[in-house]
Amino acid sequence: xxxxxxxxxxxxxxxxxxxxxxxxxxxxxxxxxxxxxxxxxxxxxxxxxxxxxxxxxxxxxxxxxxxxxxxxxxxxxxxxxxxxxxxxxxxxxxxxxxxxxxxxxxxxxxxxxxxxxxxxxxxxxxxxxxxxxxxxxxxxxxxxxxxxxxxxxxxxxxxxxxxxxxxxxxxxxxxxxxxxxxxxxxxxxxxxxxxxxxxxxxxxxxxxxxxxxxxxxxxxxxxxxxxxxxxxxxxxxxxxxxxxxxxxxxxxxxxxxxxxxxxxxxxxxxxxxxxxxxxxxxxxxxxxxxxxxxxxxxxxxxxxxxxxxxxxxxxxxxxxxxxxxxxxxxxxxxxxxxxxxxxxxxxxxxxx
Ligand code: PMP
Numbered sequence: 001x002x003x004x005x006x007x008x009x010x011x012x013x014x015x016x017x018x019x020x021x022x023x024x025x026x027x028x029x030x031x032x033x034x035x036x037x038x039x040x041x042x043x044x045x046x047x048x049x050x051x052x053x054x055x056x057x058x059x060x061x062x063x064x065x066x067x068x069x070x071x072x073x074x075x076x077x078x079x080x081x082x083x084x085x086x087x088x089x090x091x092x093x094x095x096x097x098x099x100x101x102x103x104x105x106x107x108x109x110x111x112x113x114x115x116x117x118x119x120x121x122x123x124x125x126x127x128x129x130x131x132x133x134x135x136x137x138x139x140x141x142x143x144x145x146x147x148x149x150x151x152x153x154x155x156x157x158x159x160x161x162x163x164x165x166x167x168x169x170x171x172x173x174x175x176x177x178x179x180x181x182x183x184x185x186x187x188x189x190x191x192x193x194x195x196x197x198x199x200x201x202x203x204x205x206x207x208x209x210x211x212x213x214x215x216x217x218x219x220x221x222x223x224x225x226x227x228x229x230x231x232x233x234x235x236x237x238x239x240x241x242x243x244x245x246x247x248x249x250x251x252x253x254x255x256x257x258x259x260x261x262x263x264x265x266x267x268x269x270x271x272x273x274x275x276x277x278x279x280x281x282x283x284x285x286x287x288x289x290x291x292x293x294x295x296x297x298x299x300x301x302x303x304x305x306x307x308x309x310x311x312x313x314x315x316x317x318x319x320x321x322x323x324x325x326x327x328x329x330x331x332x333x334x335x336x337x338x339x340x341x342x343x344x345x346x347x348x349x350x351x352x
Contacts, residue, residue, distance in 0.1 A: 014116040019320050028343055030334040031318040033154075033183075033295050035214035037266040037337070040259035043215070043252045052247055059238075061245035067254045068222055072194060077227045080234065081253075083244050085182055085208035085221030089118055089148075092204055092223060095236045096176035097122045099145030099262055106135055110154050110180065129156070133289055133297075137164050141171045150180040152187055152292040155322065155332040159187050161290035162195070169193075169200050176229065178204045183293035185212035185267050186274070191292065194224060201226045211294055212267050213256050220245075220253045270294050274335045277345065284348050295334045297327075303351060305329045315347060 019032035029283040038044075057067065061081045069076040082088035093116040097103050100123065105113050118125040127139035133156040140147055152159045169177045177200075179193040184207070193205050204225040210216035223233065245253075256263070271331060278288045278296060286298040299305060309321040309331060320332040335341065 009145075009293065011119070013115065016112045020318065022318065024132065024316070025189055027316040027318055028336060028340045029318050030295075030336050030340070030344070031320040031332075032216070033211055033293075033332075033334045034216050035211060035266065035270070035294065036335070037214055037269070039214045039252070040256055040262040042259040042262070045146045046251055046255045048248055048251060055245045056243055057245060057250060059242040061250050064220075064245065064250045064253045067257045068224075071257050071260075072224060074197065074224055075227065078197070078224055078230055080223040080225075080230050080237070081245055082223075082237075083249075084098050084210060084216075084219040085180065085206050086112060087219070087244060088206050088221040088223050089178070089180060091233055091237055091240075092176075092178055092206065093117065093122060093148075094120055095233045096204070096229075097146045097179070099175065101143055101145035103146040103148065104140055104142075104144045105148045106153065106172060108133065108153070109323075110150050110182075111322075112125075113148060129153075133158050135160050135164070135326050137167045137171075144172070146175045146177070147172050148178040148180065150182060151191070151193070152183045154293070154328075155294055155295070155297055155320065155327070156289050157293040157297045157332075158289055158292035159191055162191055162193065165193050165194055167307050169196060169203050173200075173202055176204055178206060180205070180206045182208045183211055183295075186271055186294045187292035197224055197226065201228065204229055209253060209256060214266065215252065215256060215265065218249050220249050235301070270335050273338055273341055276342050277333075277341050278336065280345050281348065283325060284345075286348075289330075295332055297330050297332050299329045299331070300352070305331045308348075308351065312344075312347060313350065317344060317347060327348040 047194045064081055065076045065079045082091060102123040102125040104125055104127055107128045112216050130136060151165060181192060184192050196203055204223050206223045209220035274291055281288050281298055285301045288296055303319055307317055312319055
């Protein structure tokens with residue numbers, strides 16, 4: 001008897017590899033685009049009623065949904081929340097990408113997209129970024145089953161101007177276009193596709209609390225679109241897991257959104273550190289892709305990225321390195337505190 005017959009029926013997937021989470025807390029950790037500043041005081045001072053943990057949370061996470069709706073000037077029916085934007089994106093793939101035609105996304109992008117496509121058996125085709133890592137709008141004008149891209153893109157950090165984002169949405173009115181705005185709060189004001197949501201019923205904008213809100217450890221993400229789009233996602237969510245948002249996430253998530261001053265202050269600090277580090281790195285011989293995110297993507301003119309990555313790691317400085325065609329000479333460096341970035345620049349100076 002064949003005792004391993006079950007193996008023929010396994011859904012085999014090549015999983016996404018998240019950045020390393022070193023146990024040692026004394027390292028300079030610039031490899032997963034976390035925020036170097038803690039969450040707001042409002043979050044720290046929240047009183048969690050532990051007795052309530054015996055009860056299921058509100059399956060609709062209404063407090064958080066209403067808070068986000070108010071913040072973004074949309075209706076609560078236009079907001080979908082999930083366990084980090086990965087959960088929201090995974091749910092969106094499952095909900096909207098059901099065509100026999102391939103979905104389209106850039107060749108260099110968030111490496112989770114092909115993983116979800118494989119998991120859900122969605123055909124996909126990648127579109128090459130230009131030599132300087134720009135998205136070409138005309139690549140997204142052919143017939144397809146849906147479109148997704150991050151803006152700013154990851155790991156390149158490059159922003160696609162809003163008028164070009166709109167052209168992609170306009171060219172794809174019969175499919176859903178997902179704009180993954182994980183890093184948009186670090187981009188110039190007016191860059192977000194949220195301003196287009198009322199105009200286009202095929203646009204879904206996805207956001208996260210993990211970067212600009214400094215809450216990667218809590219896992220909160222959300223999507224905003226027109227009511228019909230969100231209702232379709234809700235139906236899929238309630239067919240899979242009703243209670244995605246736990247009570248602490250709902251409570252702390254609301255508190256974070258309510259402290260807009262702290263949010264703006266920390267985002268502003270990260271942007272000015274980014275500009276300073278970019279300038280210094282260029283002077284040290286790095287090619288730095290213009291960044292609209294909380295990380296920079298850079299290659300040195302003479303020293304291979306893999307070598308810099310390895311030597312930095314030995315010194316307790318963690319960057320992200322992708323051994324992947326076209327970008328294997330680049331490092332993705334998260335913006336840390338000024339103190340951390342001084343240490344990074346000292347390390348670079350020693351190296352070159
Ligand atoms: N989208 C992009 C482009 C990202 O880089 C990340 C971070 N890995 C995510 C989505 C997911 O972030 P989270 O699940 O923490 O919200």
